[in-house]
Amino acid sequence: MAKITYVEHDGTEHAIDVKTGLTVMEGAVKNNIPGIDADCGGACACATCHVYVDGEWLAKTGAKSAMEDSMLDFAENVEPNSRLSCQIKVSDELDGLVVRLPESQH
Amino acid sequence: MSHSDTHVVILGAGHAGGTAAALLRQYGHEGPITLVGEEPIPPYQRPPLSKAWLKGEADAESLALKPLEFYAEHGIDFRPNTRATKLAREAKQVTLSTGEVLTYDFLIIATGARAIKLPVEGAHLDGLLELRTAADAEILKATIGPGKRLAVIGGGYIGLEAAASGRALGAEVVVIEREPRLLARVACEELSTFFLDYHRRHDVTFELGATVAGFEGENGRVTGVKLADGRVIACDAALIGVGAAPNDEIAKEAGLETARGIVVDLEARTADRSIFAIGDVAHRPMPIYDRMFRMESVPNALEQAKQAASAIVGRAPPPGEVPWQWSDQYDLKLQIAGYAFDVDRILLRGDPANAKFAVFHLKGDQIQSVEAINSPPEFMMGKLLIANRKPVDLDKLADPSVSMKEVAA
Ligand SMILES: Cc1cc2nc3c(=O)[nH]c(=O)nc-3n(C[C@H](O)[C@H](O)[C@H](O)COP(=O)(O)OP(=O)(O)OC[C@H]3O[C@@H](n4cnc5c(N)ncnc54)[C@H](O)[C@@H]3O)c2cc1C
Ligand code: FES
Numbered sequence: 001m002a003k004i005t006y007v008e009h010d011g012t013e014h015a016i017d018v019k020t021g022l023t024v025m026e027g028a029v030k031n032n033i034p035g036i037d038a039d040c041g042g043a044c045a046c047a048t049c050h051v052y053v054d055g056e057w058l059a060k061t062g063a064k065s066a067m068e069d070s071m072l073d074f075a076e077n078v079e080p081n082s083r084l085s086c087q088i089k090v091s092d093e094l095d096g097l098v099v100r101l102p103e104s105q106h
Numbered sequence: 107m108s109h110s111d112t113h114v115v116i117l118g119a120g121h122a123g124g125t126a127a128a129l130l131r132q133y134g135h136e137g138p139i140t141l142v143g144e145e146p147i148p149p150y151q152r153p154p155l156s157k158a159w160l161k162g163e164a165d166a167e168s169l170a171l172k173p174l175e176f177y178a179e180h181g182i183d184f185r186p187n188t189r190a191t192k193l194a195r196e197a198k199q200v201t202l203s204t205g206e207v208l209t210y211d212f213l214i215i216a217t218g219a220r221a222i223k224l225p226v227e228g229a230h231l232d233g234l235l236e237l238r239t240a241a242d243a244e245i246l247k248a249t250i251g252p253g254k255r256l257a258v259i260g261g262g263y264i265g266l267e268a269a270a271s272g273r274a275l276g277a278e279v280v281v282i283e284r285e286p287r288l289l290a291r292v293a294c295e296e297l298s299t300f301f302l303d304y305h306r307r308h309d310v311t312f313e314l315g316a317t318v319a320g321f322e323g324e325n326g327r328v329t330g331v332k333l334a335d336g337r338v339i340a341c342d343a344a345l346i347g348v349g350a351a352p353n354d355e356i357a358k359e360a361g362l363e364t365a366r367g368i369v370v371d372l373e374a375r376t377a378d379r380s381i382f383a384i385g386d387v388a389h390r391p392m393p394i395y396d397r398m399f400r401m402e403s404v405p406n407a408l409e410q411a412k413q414a415a416s417a418i419v420g421r422a423p424p425p426g427e428v429p430w431q432w433s434d435q436y437d438l439k440l441q442i443a444g445y446a447f448d449v450d451r452i453l454l455r456g457d458p459a460n461a462k463f464a465v466f467h468l469k470g471d472q473i474q475s476v477e478a479i480n481s482p483p484e485f486m487m488g489k490l491l492i493a494n495r496k497p498v499d500l501d502k503l504a505d506p507s508v509s510m511k512e513v514a515a
Binding site: 022026029030032034037039040041042043044045046047067070071073074075106 | 128131132151153154157168170171172173176180404405408425427430432434439441482483486487490510
């Protein structure tokens, strides 16, 4: 279990306990958090689960795969700390993680 | 505008219906929501049933859209194992298989589609499977394994995904397809050839241009597929994946217009202002192609769930989307955007030999659709170019050394 804080674009915060083994995307979708669409259900095919990872957590969330990188390359409002949340697996190490959501996923 | 006593009844607890229920709450609908589904479990995702889940890489929990508690916690009255049997529009009532009658203010029909049956001799035998529901997938998974021989009837995406997963589980797989090539309805020749070669390299065998005349069995269980030319292909199980038909009977009987599905507008609303139809069961307008058609894809189910939920709560409609879908087979990621309507030429970018290429379907210098294999830039940029109807420089598009960003510039 890890506590993950999802911050909507308008600043609304949702602190959720997400089970280890799920992805950061699944934690959001299963808790009905607005702002993560996840159209492809985690297949790394849609880029509608885009999040910004808060600075100090970037190293802990691991490296992007080539596929994720090239999907993100074409998403909107991408920043250096952009990730696809379906590609971040939740572990105890991520307890306290903060991710911010973009204004829209399209 | 929805009020706190506005009752929304959703028929069909699948990807579209489940999403609509959750979105209504997300968008602030306070009135009662009843979600009626004939399956025993809460709404789940179907795509993994032929892919990650079938291969054992995802569990049942990850299939579910939301955990079961979600529905009670959000005041959604979820009714599993319940079928809607009749719709009375004047009284705004639906009758359920339990005998109960529900009165609605808004009705969302999200009953999906069902697998088409093959009306041939022996079609009643055990071991003849379809792949539409989690229950179907359980049976398929329990049936295939090392040493078992699976016949897949129909070389479309679901059939080919099942073939790839079957190989991963150690089964022998033969694909039987009526057309002379794979994916004949949806893809171009180059793609058909590419998939044929790729599956053959994984030891899938093929019978192309072969019509199924019937099934042979012993003790009530299938033992072979009989082809029209008299040959019999031995198998322990046969998966029939020859397409799906919309579950639109309830709407048709109630006098709603149906074409290849329930006819709706861009709000996913039928001519009856209080009734919506979303997902695989809907026949919907697709403005970028200036026509109406029925789509079977998750993004379509989600887009229409957003349309209906927005209309019910009085929220601005979501922006229109380019239809798209994906498929995973072996280490291939296939992403498809758009539909190949009125296409006059095809352009190949990249090299099928290294399994990284895209096929663009063009009408003049306008991209109508793209099928991208292991090529996210081509998919993402192609989708954008389809959306904004921008003419493209075909020489640049054909040259993989020119980046997609430059092609679109
Ligand atoms: C094996 C498989 C793989 C797929 N892979 C992909 C993919 O990779 N990408 C993609 O985009 N799409 C894929 N799809 C398609 C996608 O799953 C569908 O487009 C999507 O599920 C449509 O959602 P829906 O809610 O309209 O229908 P469904 O999800 O089928 O839900 C309809 C529900 O309504 C219920 N129902 C029907 N009649 C009644 C009634 N009278 N009363 C009560 N309940 C009723 C049904 O039992 C069902 O539970 C796949 C589909 C399958 C089967
Ligand atoms: S959910 Fe589609 S890319 Fe993450």
